[in-house]
Amino acid sequence: MRRAWLxxxxxxxxxxxxxxxxxxxxxxxxxxxxxxxxxxxxxQPLVAQAIQLSLITSLCTTVAIVVLxxxxxxxLAMHDFPGKRLVEAIVDLPxxxxxxxxxxxxxxxxxxxxxxxxxxxxLGIAIPFTTFAVVLAQTFVAAPFFITAAAAGLREVERRxxxxxxxxxxxxxxxxxxxxxxxxxxxxxxxxxMSWARALGEFGATITFxxxxxxxxxxxPLAVYIALQTDLDAAVALSVILLIVSLxxxxxxxxxxxxxxxxTRALRRSS
Amino acid sequence: MLSAVLRKALxxxxxxxxxxxxxxxxxxxxxxxxxxxxxxLRLLAGLAQPDEGRIVLDDSVYFDSERGVAAPAWTRSVxxxxxxxxxxxxxxxxxxxxxxxxxxxxxxxxxxxxxAAMLARFDLIGFRERHPHDLSGGQQQRVALxxxxxxxxxxxxLDEPLSALDLQTRxxxxxxxxxxxxxxxxxxVYVTHNxxxxxxxGDKIAVVEAGRITQVGTAGxxxxxxxxxxVAEFMGVNLFQGRIRERDQGGLVRxxxxxxxxxxxxxxxxxxxxxxxxxxxxxxxxxxxxxxxRNVFEGIVTEIVAEPPFGERVRVAIAARPPLVAEVTxxxxxALGLREGLRVYAAFKATGTVPYR
Numbered sequence: 001m002r003r004a005w006l007x008x009x010x011x012x013x014x015x016x017x018x019x020x021x022x023x024x025x026x027x028x029x030x031x032x033x034x035x036x037x038x039x040x041x042x043x044q045p046l047v048a049q050a051i052q053l054s055l056i057t058s059l060c061t062t063v064a065i066v067v068l069x070x071x072x073x074x075x076l077a078m079h080d081f082p083g084k085r086l087v088e089a090i091v092d093l094p095x096x097x098x099x100x101x102x103x104x105x106x107x108x109x110x111x112x113x114x115x116x117x118x119x120x121x122x123l124g125i126a127i128p129f130t131t132f133a134v135v136l137a138q139t140f141v142a143a144p145f146f147i148t149a150a151a152a153g154l155r156e157v158e159r160r161x162x163x164x165x166x167x168x169x170x171x172x173x174x175x176x177x178x179x180x181x182x183x184x185x186x187x188x189x190x191x192x193x194m195s196w197a198r199a200l201g202e203f204g205a206t207i208t209f210x211x212x213x214x215x216x217x218x219x220x221p222l223a224v225y226i227a228l229q230t231d232l233d234a235a236v237a238l239s240v241i242l243l244i245v246s247l248x249x250x251x252x253x254x255x256x257x258x259x260x261x262x263x264t265r266a267l268r269r270s271s
Numbered sequence: 272m273l274s275a276v277l278r279k280a281l282x283x284x285x286x287x288x289x290x291x292x293x294x295x296x297x298x299x300x301x302x303x304x305x306x307x308x309x310x311x312l313r314l315l316a317g318l319a320q321p322d323e324g325r326i327v328l329d330d331s332v333y334f335d336s337e338r339g340v341a342a343p344a345w346t347r348s349v350x351x352x353x354x355x356x357x358x359x360x361x362x363x364x365x366x367x368x369x370x371x372x373x374x375x376x377x378x379x380x381x382x383x384x385x386x387a388a389m390l391a392r393f394d395l396i397g398f399r400e401r402h403p404h405d406l407s408g409g410q411q412q413r414v415a416l417x418x419x420x421x422x423x424x425x426x427x428x429l430d431e432p433l434s435a436l437d438l439q440t441r442x443x444x445x446x447x448x449x450x451x452x453x454x455x456x457x458x459x460v461y462v463t464h465n466x467x468x469x470x471x472x473g474d475k476i477a478v479v480e481a482g483r484i485t486q487v488g489t490a491g492x493x494x495x496x497x498x499x500x501x502v503a504e505f506m507g508v509n510l511f512q513g514r515i516r517e518r519d520q521g522g523l524v525r526x527x528x529x530x531x532x533x534x535x536x537x538x539x540x541x542x543x544x545x546x547x548x549x550x551x552x553x554x555x556x557x558x559x560x561x562x563x564x565r566n567v568f569e570g571i572v573t574e575i576v577a578e579p580p581f582g583e584r585v586r587v588a589i590a591a592r593p594p595l596v597a598e599v600t601x602x603x604x605x606a607l608g609l610r611e612g613l614r615v616y617a618a619f620k621a622t623g624t625v626p627y628r
């Protein structure tokens with residue numbers, strides 16, 4: 001009896017502790033600066049350029065991840081092959097790798113003396129410290145979120161629908177577009193959104209591989225870091241935007257039609 | 272005309288069957304669950320490939336292990352209706368039915384015409400824009416059929432098409448389905464475990480037991496001359512297997528069974544014989560009967576089942592030597608006070624038996 005009481009108390013303290021730890025910084029960000037000051041801060045070139053660059057690069061990254069990642073997700077979902085475990089581990093790796101390590105790796109691959117960089121250099125192509133490098137860095141760290149979610153979603157499409165499509169003259173390609181994609185749309189959209197959010201927040205790999213050049217490689221997280229030393233209001237303004245975007249994505253994934261598969265959505269509509 | 276030899280190992284299970292079905296006719300596959308019926312359909316459809324064998328439909332070779340032919344499912348002229356229908360949940364009824372034609376790249380105008388004709392034929396016009404989950408089981412079943420048949424397949428494969436439906440819908444659809452199948456020019460293979468459906472749909476019935484076909488024939492063949500205990504039970508007749516032991520006067524022989532002995536019309540020859548006895552030939556008595564019946568057995572009633580449920584005839588299983596199933600009227604049940612556990616006498620005449628080899 002005493003123990004049950006103690007357990008409840010400890011549980012309550014833990015829950016309060018973790019919620020305060022997560023919520024307090026977020027609340028502090030939102031309450032720190034009054035709205036007019038925030039809007040003024042957004043007009044500064046440093047902030048405006050960072051927002052523009054972040055939007056462009058993160059969207060390019062998301063498109064690249066979906067286009068390049070979907071075939072791999074299909075392969076992982078539908079086929080067994082030797083070394084599949086290894087491929088899956090490599091795909092997941094960037095999720096646990098420190099982003100700065102990813103940046104160093106990218107530098108060693110695409111840098112002037114890097115494996116591929118040294119081949120590209122005589123052709124007049126230099127990747128590091130360009131906007132393209134930002135996209136590469138974001139793709140590297142954000143791709144696993146989409147590929148994992150997409151593979152899981154494609155794997156969940158029930159066998160009976162694929163069988164039905166096959167006996168209705170559906171080639172694997174036709175079946176992929178007309179049956180697999182619509183039935184796994186929820187996972188694909190969710191995965192893409194997670195990748196986009198991760199790309200938007202990318203810091204370590206970007207600053208290591210692409211540098212911190214205002215207007216070219218200085219994305220919002222980098223601008224936050226720089227502004228923190230000179231202009232706290234600007235840093236807070238950028239942080240608030242990033243916070244709102246992240247929160248919106250997570251809430252959207254849980255509540256809007258994207259958060260449901262076609263069947264439950266249709267069921268809801270009919271009821 | 273379908274001709275198939277299918278061999279496939281699935282773990283410890285070994286499928287080994289050969290089928291010949293004429294164009295315009297229906298072969299019904301019956302057997303217990305796990306006997307391999309659905310596997311046969313999947314192999315014919317191309318959803319799985321045999322380890323070895325041949326599948327030839329009219330002039331098309333779909334599979335030939337010796338020549339290395341294995342046509343993928345989407346190239347075969349097959350209409351496959353799975354037990355759970357597999358209707359696409361994200362597509363409307365009209366898009367479900369149009370799926371196969373669109374997959375083949377058929378012109379939009381022709382797709383529209385053929386789908387509309389099919390929806391009309393299956394009484395589905397009012398459901399065009401609905402989704403499958405808005406439909407009842409019977410309607411879903413008709414959509415699945417329409418979706419498969421709109422492609423004019425040469426081979427139609429139906430896996431327990433009525434089993435997911437309630438009794439009333441099943442009865443209505445059984446009639447509809449029989450008309451539809453009778454009008455098909457190609458080959459139909461129909462899987463069921465329901466004897467009524469097998470008799471209603473099968474020009475021929477093939478019995479699958481543990482991955483093998485143990486008997487093929489018309490319903491009449493199976494009823495008169497069942498070759499295995501399962502076939503006899505499926506058709507609802509008594510089957511005895513034994514050896515001729517002794518010849519009596521009057522053209523009768525006594526046959527020794529594993530349990531007991533029966534007296535039947537002399538089939539001639541010696542050795543192993545099968546004897547089928549229609550359950551209606553078996554009479555039940557409360558006391559030992561006197562009279563001409565050669566075969567009288569005493570035993571305990573183990574089961575009483577009305578067939579069909581609430582029908583006027585009743586099947587009575589009796590634990591005698593040999594075990595028997597009799598079919599009697601409800602009046603007889605009442606008159607004898609039949610109940611499970613009651614000791615009764617069961618009798619049938621030697622002339623009521625059908626011995627064969």
